[in-house]
Amino acid sequence: MNYPADLKYAGTDEWVRVEGDRATLGVSDFAQDQLSDLVFFEATVRVGERVAAGEQVATLESVKAAADVNSPVSGEILEINQPLAARPELVNTDPYGSGWMVKLKLTDKSELAALMDNTAYQRNTEARGGR
Amino acid sequence: MLEPLIYELSTPGRPGHRFPDPDVPLADLPEGMIRQDLMLPELSELEVVRHFVRLSQLNHAIDTGFYPLGSCSMKYNPKVNEDAARLPGFAHSHPLQDPSTQQGSLAVMYSLQDWLKEVGGFAGISLQPAAGAHGELSGILMIRAYHRDRGQPQRNKILVPDSAHGTNPATTTMSGLRVVELPSDARGNVDLEALRAECDETLAGLMLTNPNTLGLFEERVQEVVRLVHDNGGLVYGDGANMNALLGVVRPGDLGFDVLHFNLHKTFSTPHGGGGPGAGPVGVRDLLVDYLPGPVAAELEPESEALPPLYGLVMPTKSIGRVKAFHGHFGMHVRAYAFIRSHGKPGMRAIAEHAVLNANYLLAGLRQSYRVPFDRRCMHEFVAEGRFEGVPEIHALDVSKRLMDYGFHPPTNYFPLIVREALMIEPTETESKPTLDAFIEAMKAIAEEAHSEPELLKGAPHGTPFGRLDEVQAAKQLVLCCRPAELERAAL
Amino acid sequence: MSYIPHTEAERRQMLAAVGVESMDELFADVPASVRFPDLDLPKPASELEIMEELQLLSEANLNTRQAACFLGAGAYNHYIPSVVDHILRRNEFYTAYTPYQPEISQGTLQAIFEYQSLMCFLTGMEVSNASHYDGATALAEAAILALNVHQGKRDKLVLSPAIHPQYREVVRTYLQGQSLEIVGDESLGSRPEEYLDERTSLVAVQYPDFFGNLHDYGSLVVAAHAVGALVCVVANPIALGLLQPPSEFGADVVVGDGQPLGIPLSFGGPTIGFFTTREQFVRKMAGRLVGETVDSRGQRGYVLTLTPREQHIRRGRATSNICTNQGLMALAVTAYLSAVGKHGLRQVAELCYHKAHYAAERIAAVEGYGLWNRGPFFHEFVIRCPIPPAELNQHLLDHDILGGYDLGPEYPELKGHMLLAVTELNHKEDIDDLADALREAAHA
Structure with a gap:
């Protein structure tokens, strides 16, 4: 299981990559492994929409599970990873790269403090049966 | 082995079923409203028969082999019940006929209501709901209506144990109420402390499956019920597991306020490849007026001179109809015949033998499979389909391998609180030799898991079809015959 | 009759394997105060008795194979190929x-x-x-x-x-x-x-x-x-x-x-x-x-x-x-759709259509009755009746006819109106009998 050190993680298995006041969001290696083969991705927000921390931004489905992807930070949606709709398996093969989901403009950077770093997140997933 | 689709068997111009010629003068057809094409197949009757008989042979069914699918009570479906439901007086009667021409059907419904009341310990029954989930929806809507009627609309919280069926939370959401999940304790019971913490002025009710989905009787069920009642809530019983309780204990006597029966589980009506079921609801006196309707009633009681006159009435504060007409009447006839054949002593015998069979299997399998909550089970139990030292083997692999031994697998991956769950329910209609053969097969598979794991991973081997690619099905959705391909095939 | 296959010997062997003395012991978790209630249910019956009983009950109904059925309103009497x-x-x-x-x-x-x-x-x-x-x-x-x-x-x-x-x-x-x-x-x-x-x-x-x-x-x-x-x-x-x-x-x-x-x-x-x-x-x-x-x-x-x-x-x-x-x-x-196929379904639909129109015309011609529908209709139509539909239906029952659906209770505007359905199972003679019976009822 891979947990890059340059990311922040939420207890609900989303990761955030921060560059200035912008953030990219996806789900972790652990999450994609738990969900197994993904067959569906749909963004539930539009570009320009504002979301508060904890609000849903996308839906994921595998053959045996469904998951809501929630943004752990507040902000304005700048971009949605359109190719994912046709190729949801990118979340399985490259969760931290081409499997990203949305980019947003942060409105409250202090929220980042509540997120975990990679070692804390790894401990968190191990407690839930991760490897 | 592959049977073509009905459309692929079609030949343009092939004569099919013939109806009589019109015996009345022809009327003008409405202009501009007639359809130009109708893509239905054209086959001879023999082609139709062979197609469906061949398809049927691709199924495992109760009548072809043991079907220990947990939580589904796959018991024998008596043949006389099928004949009874097809009697012309039942099969060919219209639901809106005058009640005076329907006294036989109404008497069947009335008696069935009476017997279900007696078996469940309830004051009223509605036969309207079409399935278990439909009965659940009726029950939760009744609980909601009850609180609102008493001026307590803030009671909008339904507690659901984490071992519950997925229908329980889904029903709650559908009814416009809020779900709060309760954890199970180490013995598989509802965690009383967690329950106590949720008992407040927003409590509408608790949904409880008893025996629960681990096949265990709630050891403190009366305390659980009392706690909910003392805090103004009502208790909903999921009757999926009534097969363990017939003649043993009545949910109404345990304090359940409302419960749905599954006629297709407990009372032997056929599962039909996934429906039609029937999910009557029973209630204690405080909910009788809220039942979905109409229900069968005695309009004029029996007198010395006359038999009773039955009719259909709508309860005074009814949540309304949950379907058109009066429920799955065809299933009511079958359940009537089943209860009639067992009678009073037979009810208890059903539960006793269902529980005996389950405990016998548990005793036979305990050495080969881990049983997470190992105490006396009721009519079913949950084992784990995983083995020390062979992490690649999952419950699903055990299931698929069982097919090679001629058995239908147990329920997989449910309840969610058990890892690699295999939920096994034999029912009372299976004999000892069948159970022994199943135990032997399960033991052999447990050994194979260690000695030849690839045998399990690649299973099933002896069935007409190998494992199907569910990922492809979900990614490249093909949900009906594609007209373009059919046209190409026709050329 | 019971569908439970166990012999006495098997029961004993199985109880022993489970490690209990009796069936009752299996239910020790059930609170004793409510365990094993004395149910008020009928005695068990044999298959022969059950079938006789249900046969009798089914015969207490009037079925659409005995009477001509003109009742529809969401449930329709059609022929089902064997x-x-x-x-x-x-x-x-x-x-x-x-x-x-x-x-x-x-x-x-x-x-x-x-x-x-x-x-x-x-x-x-x-x-x-x-x-x-x-x-x-x-x-x-x-x-x-x-x-x-x-x-x-x-x-x-x-x-x-x-x-x-x-x-x-x-x-x-x-x-x-x-x-x-x-x-x-x-x-x-x-x-x-x-x-x-x-x-x-x-x-x-x-x-x-x-x-x-x-x-x-x-x-x-x-x-x-x-x-x-x-x-x-x-x-x-x-x-x-x-x-x-x-x-x-x-x-x-x-x-x-x-x-x-x-x-x-x-x-x-x-x-x-x-x-x-x-x-x-x-x-x-x-x-x-x-x-x-x-x-x-x-x-x-x-x-x-x-x-x-x-x-x-x-x-x-x-x-x-x-x-x-x-x-x-x-x-x-x-x-059904495979058996009747493309032509059969069209044929059934046309039979329903033509027979319904014949019926509507016949009934509208009876004094006191009228067709309520103004435009095209399929196999159901509404007739204005000279006497309350409930009474009319009682009269029709005497002629072994299941009459139509009384629209008044659901639609106050249509008090005195009845909805009739006609399918391929209604012969011309049935329709003629219906029209005659309606005439008779209006003048009774």
Whole structure:
């Protein structure tokens, strides 16, 4: 299981990559492994929409599970990873790269403090049966 | 082995079923409203028969082999019940006929209501709901209506144990109420402390499956019920597991306020490849007026001179109809015949033998499979389909391998609180030799898991079809015959 | 009679293997105060006795094989080719359960896939689910789909008054927990167009409508789509053998009861609710779905698909609490449509149409009666009666005729009117007898 050190993680298995006041969001290696083969991705927000921390931004489905992807930070949606709709398996093969989901403009950077770093997140997933 | 689709068997111009010629003068057809094409197949009757008989042979069914699918009570479906439901007086009667021409059907419904009341310990029954989930929806809507009627609309919280069926939370959401999940304790019971913490002025009710989905009787069920009642809530019983309780204990006597029966589980009506079921609801006196309707009633009681006159009435504060007409009447006839054949002593015998069979299997399998909550089970139990030292083997692999031994697998991956769950329910209609053969097969598979794991991973081997690619099905959705391909095939 | 196979010797061996002395011991967890109640149930009966008893009860009913049936209103007396029930009685179909294990359930799965295909072609829509409980619950599910499509942001539902009254009741029952306005059916004169606005999630109409009338809903669909609302059409499947499918005038969802397609009346159930829609709504649609795929050996096969929408995975977030479809009834529909085929369905529909028009003409010519329908109708129509329909029906019963549905109780505007249905099972002589009996009743 891979947990890059340059990311922040939420207890609900989303990761955030921060560059200035912008953030990219996806789900972790652990999450994609738990969900197994993904067959569906749909963004539930539009570009320009504002979301508060904890609000849903996308839906994921595998053959045996469904998951809501929630943004752990507040902000304005700048971009949605359109190719994912046709190729949801990118979340399985490259969760931290081409499997990203949305980019947003942060409105409250202090929220980042509540997120975990990679070692804390790894401990968190191990407690839930991760490897 | 592959049977073509009905459309692929079609030949343009092939004569099919013939109806009589019109015996009345022809009327003008409405202009501009007639359809130009109708893509239905054209086959001879023999082609139709062979197609469906061949398809049927691709199924495992109760009548072809043991079907220990947990939580589904796959018991024998008596043949006389099928004949009874097809009697012309039942099969060919219209639901809106005058009640005076329907006294036989109404008497069947009335008696069935009476017997279900007696078996469940309830004051009223509605036969309207079409399935278990439909009965659940009726029950939760009744609980909601009850609180609102008493001026307590803030009671909008339904507690659901984490071992519950997925229908329980889904029903709650559908009814416009809020779900709060309760954890199970180490013995598989509802965690009383967690329950106590949720008992407040927003409590509408608790949904409880008893025996629960681990096949265990709630050891403190009366305390659980009392706690909910003392805090103004009502208790909903999921009757999926009534097969363990017939003649043993009545949910109404345990304090359940409302419960749905599954006629297709407990009372032997056929599962039909996934429906039609029937999910009557029973209630204690405080909910009788809220039942979905109409229900069968005695309009004029029996007198010395006359038999009773039955009719259909709508309860005074009814949540309304949950379907058109009066429920799955065809299933009511079958359940009537089943209860009639067992009678009073037979009810208890059903539960006793269902529980005996389950405990016998548990005793036979305990050495080969881990049983997470190992105490006396009721009519079913949950084992784990995983083995020390062979992490690649999952419950699903055990299931698929069982097919090679001629058995239908147990329920997989449910309840969610058990890892690699295999939920096994034999029912009372299976004999000892069948159970022994199943135990032997399960033991052999447990050994194979260690000695030849690839045998399990690649299973099933002896069935007409190998494992199907569910990922492809979900990614490249093909949900009906594609007209373009059919046209190409026709050329 | 009992279906429990155990011998006394086996019972003893099994109790010993479990480690208990008696059956009673198995139930030690059940509170003693309420254990083993003394049930007031009849004595067990033999198969012979049960069949005699049920035979007698069934004969206390008047059935549509004994009387000429002109009653419809949502349940129709049609001929069922023998082959249909022979297929339903295949043990491998009716004693199987939901096809959770596709390797040993291809019979059920392929039959459902064929059912979905047949329903798509019949309604003209792109996708069909594996079915709902009945037509009324399918309509309720269409309303829920529309709410979900609009993500709960639209809180109004428009129902035509010419939808089956019980269907409208079921929609209200299902949705009583949602804060929602259900309008449009306050009086017979209401027109759905008048209620459309930006809050409307769905408009529902019936085709042919409850009174048998045929409408082209094209302009209603345009108006509904203009405000972003979906349109659901409740259709009679036999009528679709003759008439343009609702897809032609732009319906978004087409539902209905499949009972006319090979399912006996059976006092109203079980029947089947069909549900078809556009591909874009497939993930918002409730109910089971079967999809095509391949197996590990490269063979084409079928599986339940898009299951994450369902209750057993989504639990509290599921689209619906539905577990099963009406499996065996879907098989009946599939077998019926396969047996009658393209020409047979058209033939049945035309027989219904012609006989209904003959009947309407005959009855309208009887003094005191009149045809209420103004435009085209299919196989049901409304007649004005000179005496209350309830009385009329009693009189008809004396002639072994099951008369029509009394419209007064549900539609005060139609007091003294009766809805009659005519199918291929009504012979010309039955219709002539009906007209004669109506004449006699009016002058009695």
